[in-house]
Amino acid sequence: MSLRLNNIYLSIIGKPNSGKSTLFNLLLGKNISPVGDEYGLTKILYEEKFKYKEHNFTIVDTPGLRRRNKVIEENEKSRNAEVLKLMDKVDVIILLIDSKENLTKQDFRLADLSINRNKMLFFIFNKFDTIENKKEFKRNIKKFLTNSYSKYKMINIDFISAKYNRKISNVLNNIIKKDNLLSVQIQKTKLNKFLKDLDKKSSYPKIGKISVKPKYIVQLKNKLPNFKVFINTKNKIPSIFQRYFDNEFRKYFKLDGIPIKYEFIRSKNPYTN
Numbered sequence: 280m281s282l283r284l285n286n287i288y289l290s291i292i293g294k295p296n297s298g299k300s301t302l303f304n305l306l307l308g309k310n311i312s313p314v315g316d317e318y319g320l321t322k323i324l325y326e327e328k329f330k331y332k333e334h335n336f337t338i339v340d341t342p343g344l345r346r347r348n349k350v351i352e353e354n355e356k357s358r359n360a361e362v363l364k365l366m367d368k369v370d371v372i373i374l375l376i377d378s379k380e381n382l383t384k385q386d387f388r389l390a391d392l393s394i395n396r397n398k399m400l401f402f403i404f405n406k407f408d409t410i411e412n413k414k415e416f417k418r419n420i421k422k423f424l425t426n427s428y429s430k431y432k433m434i435n436i437d438f439i440s441a442k443y444n445r446k447i448s449n450v451l452n453n454i455i456k457k458d459n460l461l462s463v464q465i466q467k468t469k470l471n472k473f474l475k476d477l478d479k480k481s482s483y484p485k486i487g488k489i490s491v492k493p494k495y496i497v498q499l500k501n502k503l504p505n506f507k508v509f510i511n512t513k514n515k516i517p518s519i520f521q522r523y524f525d526n527e528f529r530k531y532f533k534l535d536g537i538p539i540k541y542e543f544i545r546s547k548n549p550y551t552n
């Protein structure tokens with residue numbers, strides 16, 4: 280029997296006062312980072328380790344990030360720069376959102392920053408205890424994100440209450456589950472079957488009268504799931520195709536909520552007829 284000891288490097292980011300330090304302390308079971316209603320309380324990075332199931336987590340609490348145009352003071356600027364640097368290093372990012380405030384532009388800016396860095400991203404709605412109609416709130420959030428956030432498939436969503444220790448293990452279990460998906464290896468035959476099935480559906484986006492089609496896929500050896508996709512055109516590959524392909528691919532292989540890198544190669548491809 281082999282016990283796989285996984286190391287997961289995790290950071291909590293978000294707007295001031297969303298409850299980052301409360302969650303951080305709860306996960307560690309100690310009061311390390313200061314907590315309170317006073318705004319902008321956390322001023323340095325706090326890095327600690329904890330164990331959950333067979334997994335070693337390293338977790339970092341960060342200062343709240345306000346919208347850029349609100350940040351004038353030099354100290355706050357350099358704190359923000361530190362958080363951005365940290366985001367390059369970690370594997371998983373928890374974007375902690377205050378449910379009372381709902382989603383804001385700043386949350387989406389932070390989400391983009393981590394998606395562009397190919398990080399595994401969790402939208403965690405904290406202070407869920409303050410929401411009266413919980414079912415409706417969840418439904419509305421999910422509906423809003425599916426309809427108006429094109430990167431919806433790349434993220435994970437959960438609802439917690441850090442202060443009252445509710446649903447925290449859901450988040451950790453979900454992180455572990457998704458972390459396992461990162462090492463997915465898809466067999467060649469399955470990749471080819473996917474292309475065949477996609478072809479049968481023939482719902483490819485068109486440029487003019489011509490359908491843009493994938494002809495061949497290979498998985499590259501890499502830390503993150505990474506695929507080379509050969510396309511039947513010499514022209515620039517439209518982003519609508521890239522999104523379409525990503526959606527279908529994730530649906531087929533059940534790979535929602537993790538970063539996937541594609542390299543789309545334009546060619547009249549030599550591998551197929």
Ligand SMILES: Nc1nc2c(ncn2[C@@H]2O[C@H](COP(=O)(O)OP(=O)(O)OP(=O)(O)O)[C@@H](O)[C@H]2O)c(=O)[nH]1
Nearest residue numbers: 295296297298299300301315319320321343441442
């Ligand atoms: N009702 C409720 N309040 C919470 C919850 N989590 C945190 N709070 C409260 O929210 C306030 C801010 O919590 P912090 O953990 O200091 O927030 P933070 O995100 O670390 O804030 P900064 O360090 O300033 O960015 C505190 O008064 C907490 O008690 C929650 O789940 N429910």
Ligand SMILES: [Mg+2]
Nearest residue numbers: 299300320321
């Ligand atoms: Mg804090």
